[in-house]
Amino acid sequence: MGRRGSSSDDPLHHEGGIPAPPVRAGETHPVRHSTARHLRKGKRFTWLKVVSAVLACALVAGLGVIVVKVVGLRSSLTTEPLNLGTEAQGLPVDLSTDPVQILILGTDSRANTGGAYGRDPSSDGKGNSDVMMLMNLSADRERVTVVSLPRDLLTDIPACEDPQTGAIYPAQQFAQLNTALSYGGPGCTVAAINQLTGMEIDHFMMADFNAVKELSTVIGGVEVCVNEPIHDTYSNLELPAGVSEIQGEQALAFLRTRHAFGDGGDRGRIRAQQSFLSSMARKITSEGTLTNVPRLYNIADAIARNLTVDEGLAEITKLLALADRIKNVDLGKVAFVSLPTSLYEPNPNRLVMDEVEGEKLFSILRADGDVTAADEDEEPASPAPSDGPSSPAAPEPEEPAFDPSAQPVEVVNASGTDGRSSEIAEQLQTLGYLLATGTESLETSPATQIFYSAGFEDVANELAEELNVPKASVLSSERNHGVTISMGADFATGTQLEATGGVGGNLRGQTADQVTCQGSGGF
Structure with a gap:
């Protein structure tokens, strides 16, 4: 069933997606106020719809060297609280030895873009998080798993407190996940994803529109492959069939487009983003970028000027620890996985999590497991007890699925x-x-x-x-x-x-060592 018409490039018509009016400080409301930390004063950025810049650097050894330069760029970073949920319970994590979960966010906010990306009333202010990627770093330093969460996903959003105003946004049932960002900031998205996955997000990273344009230019472009010519008037993506090297505005358009790939919905765009990030990781690891100090500084500068992190991750020592644990991960163990979903029957432009396959995925991650491993064969069922001896029944021949x-x-x-x-x-x-x-x-x-x-x-x-x-x-x-x-x-x-490489079981996605091409059709 087609899913065109639900697009970040068009004005978004939310289903359950209009934020409930907040309760101002001093007003009564059944939702309990939290003791969430307040936002540090400073410059506010719009957040990146696509977070490839941050993720690609985190996937390669370069970040270990980059971070030395970032010390001098620390003043460029902006921070926000990690968790705005009124039931937030942050747990300490050792970035050197523990499994670590980092949420990577982007937004469709057009603020401070000078109208370059159109006007969308639903994207005023903080906007909505068009990209949500949950990056999991294994404790043994051998695996990186990135789970893409669709913006069209319907789920529950807990009550959240705005760190600037103290306003409480009431809990929302079966709302669109990407609207959580507008309920006070990224910490509300953290709270919602914690509730959805049963996991505990330790940190988040966000970047603005300029990050992907600047980084893709600094590294000299990223190769992408499409099966037919692309002429997308919504994102302004123009590509011939075959392999192209894109950077700047075209790199951003590739990551923004929904109409060009798949059936026009989230699934096709997520697949394109996974392919782009894999290609970026391969390029950075293969072209001597890791030993080119001037280039590394330019990458660090592009990231720092367009990056927002939670308050805990802003410490340079923590960034160093994070960089050290990822620098030697094999690309075959860098897995990009799509959250298992199904169409929401009342509205096929929305998605719901496949409860069975989704729980399998998150149980693997909660156990610090490997999503690239094939499913182990199930133990054969024990025969039912019998009152007397009997001859074993001959197995019935299986009907072939097709001729x-x-x-x-x-x-x-x-x-x-x-x-x-x-x-x-x-x-x-x-x-x-x-x-x-x-x-x-x-x-x-x-x-x-x-x-x-x-x-x-x-x-x-x-x-x-x-x-x-x-x-x-x-x-x-x-x-x-x-x-x-x-x-x-x-x-x-x-x-x-x-x-x-590849992902195991019934999961959809790819590893960073795989080359994939994009095209129209389903996914």
């Missing part, structure tokens, strides 16, 4: 190596896919992808397993009937794609 010989499969060679489509088509024919055909393409693609139209998802997944194509590159598309295997430059030889 391979009747499935339309097209293999498109976009690898840049002649003859590959015929080779793989012949291989599939020996496996029973008698209708498999090969087609040569004039275009090349960096990544192998499998596209399927409605009714062919099982076929696509079976072929992905046969060819070892990661599930992050198995996408729905109605451009062709059946299944289309687009062979990229990563599949120029052999009968199976060389394995890369």
Whole structure:
């Protein structure tokens, strides 16, 4: 079902998303006031809709060197309280040895942008948090897991106290998660996500629109891949098909767009953001950035001038400890995961968390586990007790999910190596896919992808397993009937794609060592 029409680029029509009027100090209200710390006086920033600048630096060793320069830039940082929930109970965390949860936020606020990004009445003041990423650092320093929370997610928001005015915003039931930012600030989003996940967020980071533009320019651009030309008049994203290196306004547009990717909703945009961050991490680790002190200082400057953190994280010693624990994480263990969701039936433009799969994800993170690990096989069920001897029942033969010989499969060679489509088509024919055909393409693609139209998802997944194509590159598309295997430059030889990283179980997402491309269609 399509999800167009719910866009951060258009005026947002919230469902349960208009903040309840606050109760001013001195007025009676059944909600209890908290002892939350008040905001330090100083310059207020608008927050970044996309937080790639902060996250990309945190994912690589560069932050360890950058932070030395940040000491001189400390005055550029702005702080806000960590948790505005009236039931807030902050617990101390050791950034060197404990598992750490850091919430990374961005906002759709147009304040102080001079009208460069349009006018949206719902984004006045603090705005709404268009991007919410919960970054989890494992205690053993070997894993980084980033969970993307959709802005369209419906959940409960607890009562929050505005640190500037002392006003209490009443609790909201089944409201849109991204509106929590407007209930006093980022600390209310922290409180809401703590309640949703059963976790305890230790710190947050926020940056403004300029951060992604400045950082993407400082590092010389970030490579992105799209399957067809993009002309998005809402975000002003203009890209040819294939691989492009983007920076500045185009990098921001890539991260802002909702209309260009997927079905026009949160899921497609989140996938594009994960791909961008993975590409940025790969570039920073591969181009000598980590040993280039002038470039590192420029990165530090771009971050510090556009960064807001909670009061605890503003201490330089804590930033040093944080940097030290992430600097050697392998990109295959840097996982970007989408929160498991389903469409909200009364309004398909909204999402709700899949309770079963969502709880599986957060139970892994609460146990400081690894989301890239495959699910362990379940123990076989014990047989029911019997009163007497009996012969074991013969297992019933499983019905095949589909008949391979009747499935339309097209293999498109976009690898840049002649003859590959015929080779793989012949291989599939020996496996029973008698209708498999090969087609040569004039275009090349960096990544192998499998596209399927409605009714062919099982076929696509079976072929992905046969060819070892990661599930992050198995996408729905109605451009062709059946299944289309687009062979990229990563599949120029052999009968199976060389394995890369990936997330386990039923989770959707990718690891930072995987190259993915974006396009229209479902997700």
